[in-house]
Amino acid sequence: MKIGPLNIPIKEDFSIKSLLNFEKTPANMLIAVLTLSFLAMFVVGIATYLIHGHHAYNVTREHPWGLLIAVYIFFVVSSTGFCIVGSLGDVFGFKDYMMISKRAIFGSIVTILAGFAVIAFEIGHPVTMLIYNVLSPGLTSAIWWMGTLYGVYLTFMIIEFYFLLNNDMKKAKIFGLSGLLVGLAAHSNLGSVFGFLNARPISNGVFYPTYFILTAFITGIFLSFIVMGFRYKLDFNAQTKKMLEGLAKIQGLLISILIFFVTWKMLTDIYGGMPNRAEVAEHIFHSWTFWAEVILAMAIPLVVILTTMGKKPVLMFWVSLSGMVGVFFMRYNLVHDTQLKPLQMLKTTEYQLAPEWIHYFPSTTEMFISLGGLGLCIAMYYVGTKVFNLDEEHH
Amino acid sequence: MARYGMALDYKSCINCKACEVACKEENGILMGADKHRIWVGNGEIEGQYPLLDITSNAFYPSQCQHCDEAPCEEVCPTHATYYTEDGIVRVDPEKCILCSYCMNACPYDARYVDDRTVTVDKCTFCADTRLARGETTTACQNTCPTKVRIFGDLDDPNSEISEVLRTREHFSLKANLGTKPKLFYLT
Known part of the structure; x- marks a missing residue:
């Protein structure tokens, strides 16, 4: 280890050139090409947005929130999930999970930065937001609380990571706990952005603020399998296997609770018969994207965990990849x-039919910026693995 | 101060859309089907010929309801949406960040994006145009050939709107949401 600026320990062999030093296996090369392609798409997407504004997106007056909002939520949920998993070891003192703390906390920083990068091109005036968030805060707005708390959360995560790198576990624990609490508050506020909408009975209520925390933990465990899978190239040592087995068992419990939650939400929504909620829930029930979420993020992982008792971490790695696709559909x-x-249920122009369901499909620009966010996330994580020692250090 | 509201004798509406045109003209609203502050909702004729229910084919002129408990104001993260002293719900384009939360939160679909300021825009009861010039009517009211709209001060017991709300039955749209709209449909 050598000491970098601000007393940050960085890897001895790190240099700009070392970023190009990786095992040139077909899988690694594929990931590298994909990441670079995603970054190129990000640039093209942003350029298109800067020229055409929101007209480059398929958002409308009736459907003002599109793919970028979903992708932002996807990233910040990932961040909160990483934060929860990272806290198991360094905040709550579960020794088995100490080995993933640093990696997970770094993951939480990277994912939230990717989320911010995406949302910056969805919010029409991000600079105005920074100014008036402070000068005239809307304290009754869930978006204000969510955004502000996420800003504080990111600060705590960075400070916690700094102390983890310096092996100052006492201070890391203090900032870790603070970050976790603020992160949970921010994340449940993100759920309440939807929960407070009394114009939208399908979302209104307590469900989303609590569901967001549950699904964040689930997402964090999926991501833990993915990052540890890459770290050990799917050849896990005994200590890692033990930790992943524990995580898989927790995941089994969490997914069971999630299935219970979603089942009852669907049942009460459909059979509760409340106007504007029941028919929407029935429409959702018949959409393929809902079943993509159920099968990829709930059914397959639970079946695998129950049949293997969580003892096959390599299989769980692949299941976690498909689980993250399911989590994406969950957000979308x-x-x-x-x-x-x-x-507005009436016709508003002379030769128009009365509106039925609002249709939306993301534009190419929206897809490019979203994939760009993923590319940014992978690239930042990769650079982090080259710069910092993300493994547990024993002293 | 006044507390402005509007009563709509909607059964007199003939769907001529002069109000939509007058609003665009007076307030300089951009062209385009999505860019409108006010609109006329059109109920379809229900039933099968010859047993048609012609009462279902009513016209419902509508716009921002200038709610006393406006969800759009509550959700705005920068207080860009605010109440004026006259009870009008307005948007300050300087503060609007175009997060579109208000568009999602408004139960009446009364908001849209103005492509010139790239911020959210909505009905202002002609506050920047006619009211600013000292006039007492809105453009939509002034142009209406069947006198559907009555605009005025709800706190003035002698105003026409107060009189008509005292003497005629009326309802508000989506009143169950507790938004306390200041648009009243006369029955």
């Missing part, structure tokens, strides 16, 4: 389903 569905029902 949340955003789209909230806006499915038109608020």
